[in-house]
Amino acid sequence: MTGRQRSLVETVAQLLEHHEREAVLGDLAEAGESAWQGLLDVLGLVVRRESAVWRNWRPWVAGLGLALPGSFLLMGFSLSVSWTYQHFIANVSPENGQTPTSQLLLLICQIFLLIGCSWTGGFVMGSLSRRTLWVSVALCCSPCLFCLARFRVESLPRVCLLLFLLPAVWGVRQ
């Protein structure tokens, strides 16, 4: 194996867990296998590992049951919070600076609810299946990109759709 071929095999082996990567790369070095055979061996193991993970119900629930519909719901919720904030700002009297208490309360409640729902969604998604987190993240991001591309509300910036992302990421990292 040349240096470049070895680094290619090692790069693919990054998809394996640390101990397994050590053992597999050591076995390949010991057996003196060709780069192509080594690559096939590592890829074969990666595919087997991934398919074993997907035989469980957890990654399916995390991805299709939570991330995909959850991102649509939370985008709608983020938009709702943004509108409440916009109404609140518009109703603040410019002369005396008086704030409409009911709207302020509504805004605070919505913000806390959005943070709570997003954090919980992220936490449950991360807890259900950490090994397939990248798939869940992709399933969460694809509706976001779809909606961002079609967002046509002039009074609100596009980023309003993504208010849920920060607490969701915080939840995933717990």
Added chain:
Amino acid sequence: MLGEFEYLLITAAAGLGDDAYGAAIREEIEATTGRKCSIGALYTTIDRLEGKGLLKTWMGDATSQRGGRAKRMVRLTAKGVQAAKEFYDAVILVSRRASWVAKRTGSAS
């Protein structure tokens, strides 16, 4: 009951004793059966057997022959020995009237 490949792996590991680790088991299986043994099949089976409590694995020493990488050592548990023995007994028992076994026994006697 063990599967065919599980039995091969356990038997190879038992034969290698303290020197049983991934590459050695793979070499033993390939040399004995004449069939290619993929790393994927080997390690997923090792994990499955460890999950069933038939094997115990741990990370061993790194050697220069392996590019400084550690070995995944394998040792049979008592439960693993029992499962392999049961599989072997079943194969012997079920094969006793098969034509190829009868021929072999006949030629031997």
